[in-house]
Amino acid sequence: xxxxxxxxxxxxIEIAEISxxxxxxxxxxxxxxxxxxxxxxxxxPNGAGKTTLLRMMxxxxxxxxxxxxxxxxxxxxxxxxFQKVGxxxxxxxxxxxxxxxxxVEYGAELAGVRNPSSAAAHAITAVGxxxxxxxxxxxxxxxxxxxxxxxxxxxxxxxxxxxxxxxxGADPVQRVRLIELFHRLADEGRTxxxxxxxxxxxxxxxxxxxxxxxGRLAAAGDSAAIRAAFTDIxxxxxxxxxxxxxxxxxxLSQDVIRSVEVIDQTIHVQTDDLGNxxxxxxxxxxxxDVRLTLVQPEDLSLESVFRYLVHGR
Amino acid sequence: xxFGDVQALQDVDLEVPAGRIGLVGANGAGKSTLIxxxxxxxxxxxxxxxVFGTSAQRHPLAVRSRVGYMPEGDxxxxxxxxxxxxxxxxxxxGLPSSESRQRASEVLTLVGLAEERFRDLGEFSTGMKQRxxxxxxxxxxxxxxxxxxxxxxxxxxxxxxxxxxxxxxGDFGMSVVFSSHVLGDIERTCDWVVMLNExxxxxxxxxxAIRASNAVQVVLLDDPAPAVAALxxxxxxxxxxxxxxxxxxxxxxPFVAIRDVLAETGVGLRSLGSKQTTLEDVYLAEEEYTL
Amino acid sequence: xxxxxxxxxxxxxxxxxxxxxxxxxxxxIVRDGVRKVLGLRRKARRKVLPWGxxxxxxxxxxxxxxxxxxxxxxxxxxxxxDLIPGHADYFGFTYQLTFLFIALATPELLIPDxxxxxxxxxxxxxxxxLDYLLxxxxxxxxxxxxxxxxxxxxxxxxxxxxxxxxxxxLTGNLDLLWKIPTGSxxxxxxxxxxxxxxxxxxxxxxxxxxxxxxxxxxxxxVAFGLAETVNRWxxxxxxxxxxxxxxxxxxxxxxxxxGTALTEQGISSWVSIIAVVAIAAAASVxxxxxxxxxx
Numbered sequence: 001x002x003x004x005x006x007x008x009x010x011x012x013i014e015i016a017e018i019s020x021x022x023x024x025x026x027x028x029x030x031x032x033x034x035x036x037x038x039x040x041x042x043x044x045p046n047g048a049g050k051t052t053l054l055r056m057m058x059x060x061x062x063x064x065x066x067x068x069x070x071x072x073x074x075x076x077x078x079x080x081x082f083q084k085v086g087x088x089x090x091x092x093x094x095x096x097x098x099x100x101x102x103x104v105e106y107g108a109e110l111a112g113v114r115n116p117s118s119a120a121a122h123a124i125t126a127v128g129x130x131x132x133x134x135x136x137x138x139x140x141x142x143x144x145x146x147x148x149x150x151x152x153x154x155x156x157x158x159x160x161x162x163x164x165x166x167x168x169g170a171d172p173v174q175r176v177r178l179i180e181l182f183h184r185l186a187d188e189g190r191t192x193x194x195x196x197x198x199x200x201x202x203x204x205x206x207x208x209x210x211x212x213x214x215g216r217l218a219a220a221g222d223s224a225a226i227r228a229a230f231t232d233i234x235x236x237x238x239x240x241x242x243x244x245x246x247x248x249x250x251x252l253s254q255d256v257i258r259s260v261e262v263i264d265q266t267i268h269v270q271t272d273d274l275g276n277x278x279x280x281x282x283x284x285x286x287x288x289d290v291r292l293t294l295v296q297p298e299d300l301s302l303e304s305v306f307r308y309l310v311h312g313r
Numbered sequence: 314x315x316f317g318d319v320q321a322l323q324d325v326d327l328e329v330p331a332g333r334i335g336l337v338g339a340n341g342a343g344k345s346t347l348i349x350x351x352x353x354x355x356x357x358x359x360x361x362x363x364v365f366g367t368s369a370q371r372h373p374l375a376v377r378s379r380v381g382y383m384p385e386g387d388x389x390x391x392x393x394x395x396x397x398x399x400x401x402x403x404x405x406x407g408l409p410s411s412e413s414r415q416r417a418s419e420v421l422t423l424v425g426l427a428e429e430r431f432r433d434l435g436e437f438s439t440g441m442k443q444r445x446x447x448x449x450x451x452x453x454x455x456x457x458x459x460x461x462x463x464x465x466x467x468x469x470x471x472x473x474x475x476x477x478x479x480x481x482x483g484d485f486g487m488s489v490v491f492s493s494h495v496l497g498d499i500e501r502t503c504d505w506v507v508m509l510n511e512x513x514x515x516x517x518x519x520x521x522a523i524r525a526s527n528a529v530q531v532v533l534l535d536d537p538a539p540a541v542a543a544l545x546x547x548x549x550x551x552x553x554x555x556x557x558x559x560x561x562x563x564x565x566x567p568f569v570a571i572r573d574v575l576a577e578t579g580v581g582l583r584s585l586g587s588k589q590t591t592l593e594d595v596y597l598a599e600e601e602y603t604l
Numbered sequence: 605x606x607x608x609x610x611x612x613x614x615x616x617x618x619x620x621x622x623x624x625x626x627x628x629x630x631x632x633i634v635r636d637g638v639r640k641v642l643g644l645r646r647k648a649r650r651k652v653l654p655w656g657x658x659x660x661x662x663x664x665x666x667x668x669x670x671x672x673x674x675x676x677x678x679x680x681x682x683x684x685x686d687l688i689p690g691h692a693d694y695f696g697f698t699y700q701l702t703f704l705f706i707a708l709a710t711p712e713l714l715i716p717d718x719x720x721x722x723x724x725x726x727x728x729x730x731x732x733x734l735d736y737l738l739x740x741x742x743x744x745x746x747x748x749x750x751x752x753x754x755x756x757x758x759x760x761x762x763x764x765x766x767x768x769x770x771x772x773x774l775t776g777n778l779d780l781l782w783k784i785p786t787g788s789x790x791x792x793x794x795x796x797x798x799x800x801x802x803x804x805x806x807x808x809x810x811x812x813x814x815x816x817x818x819x820x821x822x823x824x825x826v827a828f829g830l831a832e833t834v835n836r837w838x839x840x841x842x843x844x845x846x847x848x849x850x851x852x853x854x855x856x857x858x859x860x861x862x863g864t865a866l867t868e869q870g871i872s873s874w875v876s877i878i879a880v881v882a883i884a885a886a887a888s889v890x891x892x893x894x895x896x897x898x899x
Contacts, residue, residue, distance in 0.1 A: 388725050407629065453619070
């Protein structure tokens with residue numbers, strides 16, 4: 001029996017037919033999926049329902065319909081589960097007057113951590129904020145605020161971690177460090193859910209994605225597999241060559257190629273089978289004595305997948 | 314334009330040509346400080362700044378009449394319509410009131426707010442506000458536009474639209490300084506890059522120069538071992554990471570060699586191209602250097 | 605005959621025309637301030653208070669004069685003359701209203717721009733901080749002047765028509781030509797100074813208005829009480845009183861200032877002049893320095 005890629009075999013979070021509406025507005029509509037250990041990306045346009053879903057998963061709001069379980073319990077009623085869940089929200093909670101260290105320590109105390117100051121120190125080091133932890137949060141840059149929020153969410157060693165735009169404002173080096181950190185956390189067996197509109201970043205963090213459009217589940221699973229699921233949209237590949245027309249017409253005579261377009265030194269090819277193209281291209285080029293300087297699939301990225309999901313083409 | 318050394322910036326000394334210029338760095342690296350100095354909003358503690366040959370310190374007003382600014386945060390009165398406010402900012406920029414209304418309408422249409430332009434700015438979503446901010450930055454026909462995190466808060470579609478708009482600004486005869494911490498956006502839109510790191514200048518050169526490298530990057534579909542062996546036999550230096558190879562030849566044409574090796578070994582090709590050093594690579598290298 | 609077709613580029617147009625000078629830019633800010641204060645181009649309810657006050661200030665003058673003109677010759681003239689307020693008296697009436705108007709208008713001019721961070725947009729335009737502040741003060745001045753001058757002009761012209769001798773009346777009362785504007789200016793200077801300082805710091809318009817109104821009313825009572833009990837010089841805290849004193853001085857009508865702490869304590873009107881100038885100067889400096897830090 002095959003299960004849909006929306007579900008994992010060892011779920012920590014299970015979502016069954018969840019809907020949430022605010023008056024007339026339906027924010028989340030009949031979503032069923034599950035999350036397990038590792039990093040899962042949650043994607044969607046603004047207003048797609050991602051933040052609402054995350055909030056329900058964190059137990060902050062009650063679903064209008066359907067059921068949700070985190071680590072086996074309902075996060076809304078079982079507050080003990082909070083000790084195992086960390087949330088890094090996108091909006092800025094107002095803690096400006098606290099120092100970074102104190103903010104994290106309070107979080108540790110609230111979560112009932114055994115040794116709050118050492119847990120806080122660990123979390124602060126993990127996010128690279130040792131130098132700045134003694135300063136007040138109101139003086140922090142946006143990237144620093146994000147990192148201290150992450151520290152706050154890590155301090156109770158959570159099994160489940162929700163990150164809403166965690167890299168917002170972080171500088172290039174911090175971003176790489178944070179992504180490494182998230183990978184480490186995921187490798188340790190935690191369930192990490194990341195929501196972000198910057199798809200390049202999500203690509204670096206998560207192989208499994210859940211995509212929402214207009215409150216509904218639009219796609220789920222491995223991003224390459226999702227792309228492959230668009231069977232009526234052939235792959236687009238760009239090929240730069242010194243004698244493009246010669247190569248282009250040869251390609252056109254191949255069955256696996258649906259269409260060929262030549263613009264200056266570039267050939268744009270559409271094919272249903274990337275593997276087939278990739279295997280025959282070098283020998284074809286060699287036999288025609290054509291020099292290839294670029295071969296690049298153009299729509300495998302998460303951005304392209306996303307575009308197809310939202311716009312259908 | 315040339316800059317000099319400053320407070321939150323140190324010994325930043327550079328000249329930048331017209332075009333699409335990326336200003337990159339972390340928050341706190343000095344990007345906003347630099348922008349404010351260019352606008353004459355802040356005075357550097359040392360050194361001098363010139364924009365289009367005019368001193369930003371001595372003649373800030375002359376500079377500002379040729380420059381547009383799209384700030385990062387909120388800057389709109391909630392109870393005014395977009396058309397009204399943008400038309401007002403046009404007048405503030407030195408346009409006669411007869412022209413202002415017309416231009417405000419045109420510019421708002423250009424950024425995709427044609428239908429919403431008579432609604433109050435307080436009702437706008439984040440994406441709409443970003444577009445309106447861009448509109449007020451270009452309505453007075455500046456020669457240079459300074460964009461501070463223009464895609465912030467936008468979803469992937471909105472980002473894409475904004476980046477396309479930014480690309481088109483160059484077609485309208487405007488130079489653009491695009492300040493952002495999202496390196497991918499900069500790599501997609503700019504021809505020249507100013508990289509700041511903790512208040513100091515890391516790089517100031519054309520993007521192409523930064524990205525250029527001698528290596529060719531090849532991603533394979535199958536086990537790379539036969540291909541690696543064959544390439545090395547031809548004298549290449551190959552670095553392998555899973556199925557990704559970075560191939561460097563000292564002499565000869567690397568592309569032809571790679572093509573031939575793949576044709577002969579039958580290893581499938583996923584992608585091929587000159588390895589482009591990314592801006593992220595530059596920062597990481599710098600980090601390792603200072604450590 | 606050839607057929608031709610052309611496509612016109614609907615894209616961005618560069619503006620190659622003339623740029624207006626700083627004066628026009630300042631004027632644009634003044635106009636914007638006037639619109640904010642009078643609620644023009646905004647939702648209808650924003651117009652209620654300012655226009656309500658304006659009508660309240662102007663209507664009586666029109667009503668009185670109108671009434672006088674219509675009933676002229678009906679034999680009630682002498683009766684009515686006693687009821688008709690003179691210029692100075694009418695000033696005494698209007699400056700209560702300008703006080704309210706300034707309380708409501710000043711926050712409108714300064715606070716939203718600051719709180720919504722519109723100052724960033726101003727900072728990136730070719731204008732200086734001084735341009736902005738002067739224009740804001742200028743907007744308020746223009747509207748308040750109109751507020752006070754219009755009824756006075758109505759009274760003036762009305763008086764001319766009623767006296768039957770237009771030219772005579774006009775030439776005979778030329779001193780009003782300087783007295784009226786000076787009076788308006790004096791009222792403005794006394795009332796706006798403190799209002800601007802409060803609005804430079806407050807974050808909500810309602811609070812700024814409330815503080816200003818409360819401060820003025822309380823200071824009146826406090827001044828009176830302290831002047832009686834502790835030291836007569838405490839009378840100078842009463843700002844509204846200074847306005848009265850100045851009006852009384854300008855128009856030579858002492859009854860306007862009657863009952864205020866200042867006159868009770870017999871403090872010379874020179875003190876009022878100095879106090880008003882001092883407040884205006886202090887307000888200007890404080891306003892500039894506060895905004896300097898922001899921009």
